[in-house]
Amino acid sequence: MVSSVPASPPPQEEILRLFRLMCEIRAFELAVVAGYKEGEMPGFVHVSLGQEGAAAGACGALEPGDLITSTHRGHGHCLAKGADPGRMMAELHARVDGYGKGRSGSMHIADVAAGVLGANGIVGQSMGLGVGAALSLQVNGRKSCVVAFFGEGASGSGIAHEAMNMAAIWRLPIVFFCESNRYAELSPYEVHVSLANVADRAAAYGFPGIVVDGEDVLAVHRAVTEAAMRARDGGGPTLIEAKTYRWHGHYEGDPQAYKTAEERENGHSLDPIARLEERAGELGVAPAALAKVRAEAEARITEAVAWAKEQQGPALSLLDEDVYADAPHA
Ligand SMILES: Cc1ncc(C[n+]2csc(CCOP(=O)(O)OP(=O)(O)O)c2C)c(N)n1
Numbered sequence: 608m609v610s611s612v613p614a615s616p617p618p619q620e621e622i623l624r625l626f627r628l629m630c631e632i633r634a635f636e637l638a639v640v641a642g643y644k645e646g647e648m649p650g651f652v653h654v655s656l657g658q659e660g661a662a663a664g665a666c667g668a669l670e671p672g673d674l675i676t677s678t679h680r681g682h683g684h685c686l687a688k689g690a691d692p693g694r695m696m697a698e699l700h701a702r703v704d705g706y707g708k709g710r711s712g713s714m715h716i717a718d719v720a721a722g723v724l725g726a727n728g729i730v731g732q733s734m735g736l737g738v739g740a741a742l743s744l745q746v747n748g749r750k751s752c753v754v755a756f757f758g759e760g761a762s763g764s765g766i767a768h769e770a771m772n773m774a775a776i777w778r779l780p781i782v783f784f785c786e787s788n789r790y791a792e793l794s795p796y797e798v799h800v801s802l803a804n805v806a807d808r809a810a811a812y813g814f815p816g817i818v819v820d821g822e823d824v825l826a827v828h829r830a831v832t833e834a835a836m837r838a839r840d841g842g843g844p845t846l847i848e849a850k851t852y853r854w855h856g857h858y859e860g861d862p863q864a865y866k867t868a869e870e871r872e873n874g875h876s877l878d879p880i881a882r883l884e885e886r887a888g889e890l891g892v893a894p895a896a897l898a899k900v901r902a903e904a905e906a907r908i909t910e911a912v913a914w915a916k917e918q919q920g921p922a923l924s925l926l927d928e929d930v931y932a933d934a935p936h937a
């Protein structure tokens with residue numbers, strides 16, 4: 608486990624930057640929950656409330672040229688890697704200015720320019736796509752890396768093992784980042800993972816496996832910074848498992864009958880944002896500075912939501928655009 612007490616705390620700007628990312632994700636997800644309840648968003652949404660420390664810590668450790676592959680629960684990853692909250696929110700509201708022109712929804716957000724190679728509704732595929740992207744970086748001699756997000760549920764899928772094996776054999780520049788959030792759909796961790804830690808599986812492929820406290824954004828950031836540096840320097844893959852907690856159900860509207868009443872009531876006490884606020888004194892950050900950043904982050908998301916709602920829905924003629932490849936030249 609990466610210690611939550613570093614030798615010396617990171618610089619203040621760094622702490623505030625990570626705090627801002629967490630607050631933007633929190634505000635975005637709360638707006639999604641509210642909008643979904645109002646019936647403003649078609650399709651399914653899976654929010655990452657409670658998991659902000661993992662997304663912000665991991666993406667906050669990356670450079671602009673680094674890439675991510677994401678999951679069905681990917682809003683936080685995309686935002687923290689630099690996707691635009693207005694365009695994301697427009698996509699969720701099925702507006703033409705959204706990332707998929709309003710046709711693809713929450714699980715298919717991609718922004719290649721920002722290094723977001725795509726959210727993904729097929730569990731485990733982020734790992735296979737991540738390996739492909741990492742191979743491309745290696746073949747093209749680029750000194751960047753990939754972070755492939757996945758959940759502990761995905762860790763049991765065939766592609767997870769194929770991806771980690773290939774990445775190990777070719778020493779690819781990739782960090783496999785497991786958001787271990789206690790549940791896969793309605794099943795608790797113990798029901799479908801045979802080991803105490805998903806990270807222990809890295810031993811089977813001969814690369815490091817690290818468990819980190821996902822509620823501690825600074826510990827996540829430190830672990831990913833080190834793994835990303837190793838990856839860019841040709842040291843090969845790392846598997847990082849961030850232990851975190853999914854506040855809400857699997858999808859919005861899930862009644863969560865598989866949680867006890869007490870868990871449904873008290874689960875929110877695991878809060879990476881509150882955790883950082885509580886440590887402000889120890890880290891030498893003024894609470895007023897945190898409050899200012901939080902207010903700015905919330906205002907940015909409020910503005911993004913308002914902008915998104917003002918945009919138009921896609922014309923019917925867009926329905927089959929980008930669906931078929933151009934016919935090959937004769
Ligand atoms: C290949 C495939 N199998 C099953 C599903 C249905 N499914 C959607 S999410 C999910 C659970 C994923 O759990 P986990 O990887 O822990 O991610 P979390 O939802 O906790 O973020 C399943 C089984 C799917 N989308 N794709």
Ligand SMILES: [Mg+2]
Pocket residue numbers: 758759760786787788789790791792
């Ligand atoms: Mg899970």
